[in-house]
Amino acid sequence: xxxxxxxxxxxxxxxxxxxxxxxxxxxxxxxxxxxxxxxxxxxxxxxxxxxxxxxxxxxxxxxxxxxxxxxxxxxxxxxxxxxxxxxxxxxxxxxxxxxxxxxxxxxxxxxxxxxxxxxxxxxxxxxxxxxxxxxxxxxxxxxxxxxxxxxxxxxxxxxxxxxxxxxxxxxxxxxxxxxxxxxxxxxxxxxxxxxxxxxxxxxxxxxxxxxxxxxxxxxxxxxxxxxxxxxxxxxxxxxxxxxxxxxxxxxxxxxxxxxx
Amino acid sequence: xxxxxxxxxxxxxxxxxxxxxxxxxxxxxxxxxxxxxxxxxxxxxxxxxxxxxxxxxxxxxxxxxxxxxxxxxxxxx
Numbered sequence: 001x002x003x004x005x006x007x008x009x010x011x012x013x014x015x016x017x018x019x020x021x022x023x024x025x026x027x028x029x030x031x032x033x034x035x036x037x038x039x040x041x042x043x044x045x046x047x048x049x050x051x052x053x054x055x056x057x058x059x060x061x062x063x064x065x066x067x068x069x070x071x072x073x074x075x076x077x078x079x080x081x082x083x084x085x086x087x088x089x090x091x092x093x094x095x096x097x098x099x100x101x102x103x104x105x106x107x108x109x110x111x112x113x114x115x116x117x118x119x120x121x122x123x124x125x126x127x128x129x130x131x132x133x134x135x136x137x138x139x140x141x142x143x144x145x146x147x148x149x150x151x152x153x154x155x156x157x158x159x160x161x162x163x164x165x166x167x168x169x170x171x172x173x174x175x176x177x178x179x180x181x182x183x184x185x186x187x188x189x190x191x192x193x194x195x196x197x198x199x200x201x202x203x204x205x206x207x208x209x210x211x212x213x214x215x216x217x218x219x220x221x222x223x224x225x226x227x228x229x230x231x232x233x234x235x236x237x238x239x240x241x242x243x244x245x246x247x248x249x250x251x252x253x254x255x256x257x258x259x260x
Numbered sequence: 261x262x263x264x265x266x267x268x269x270x271x272x273x274x275x276x277x278x279x280x281x282x283x284x285x286x287x288x289x290x291x292x293x294x295x296x297x298x299x300x301x302x303x304x305x306x307x308x309x310x311x312x313x314x315x316x317x318x319x320x321x322x323x324x325x326x327x328x329x330x331x332x333x334x335x336x337x
Contacts, residue, residue, distance in 0.1 A: 115269060130318060132314050135313050174267065206280065
């Protein structure tokens with residue numbers, strides 16, 4: 001009974017692209033939750049307008065069919081309706097703009113100093129991650145490459161073209177600063193469940209601030225065409241409890257053979 | 261090295277409030293070297309060193325170190 005409950009009643013969060021997926025992936029950061037909420041706000045108005053327009057359209061087609069109604073009307077003016085149909089559609093974008101701008105400006109606001117800086121550097125066709133907060137000299141940062149696991153090397157249950165050998169380990173519920181750049185051509189670092197898509201431009205450091213709210217493994221893909229293997233550079237972020245973060249990172253400081 | 265790692269990094273700098281942090285990294289690097297030139301190898305300069313190491317990719321730092329050695333560094337050291 002407990003097993004059945006566990007199998008069917010636990011809700012597995014969707015943090016990777018699913019086949020035939022229509023909606024968003026589940027939010028893992030407040031930013032993504034804000035994006036989803038804005039989407040719901042806009043969708044409400046969208047449905048309102050859609051239903052209204054469809055109704056007018058169907059009604060016009062139905063009642064003014066040429067066989068039932070061979071002589072078309074010739075009304076060309078109507079001051080009241082013209083005023084209404086100008087004012088009303090200009091109010092709707094105002095209602096949409098309020099949550100939209102609120103989200104936009106709050107995304108840029110950095111209210112808390114980040115606790116960690118992680119550099120995500122795009123290459124053709126892999127990623128390099130640097131955790132350099134702990135160096136005492138220019139040499140020693142924790143740096144590792146992250147390659148997508150080729151199809152032939154996948155184990156059962158792993159996602160095709162999404163899994164990587166070394167994941168980006170981050171502590172959950174911590175303010176992170178991610179610096180995205182590229183070493184050769186433009187790439188883009190995108191993790192949909194965290195609401196992040198940031199272009200990696202060579203010669204430029206783009207900063208994003210996120211705070212992953214739950215532990216889990218989040219998948220993303222390169223979002224800027226970067227050559228032949230653009231589809232084969234993926235991103236995997238693993239959020240671990242804050243107290244485990246230290247040991248995970250120090251484990252990676254010792255070179256490892258085998259699993260990440 | 262296992263166990264607790266103090267989670268500290270370069271703070272958000274109000275001089276660079278936008279997404280583009282290229283200048284932030286460059287400025288911290290220059291600040292460190294100007295501090296060294298002014299005060300020598302002191303502990304106060306180490307703070308700036310930590311900041312630029314957190315922000316700047318390792319390749320950039322290596323390239324700038326090379327340029328400083330060759331005297332071709334394009335910045336007000």
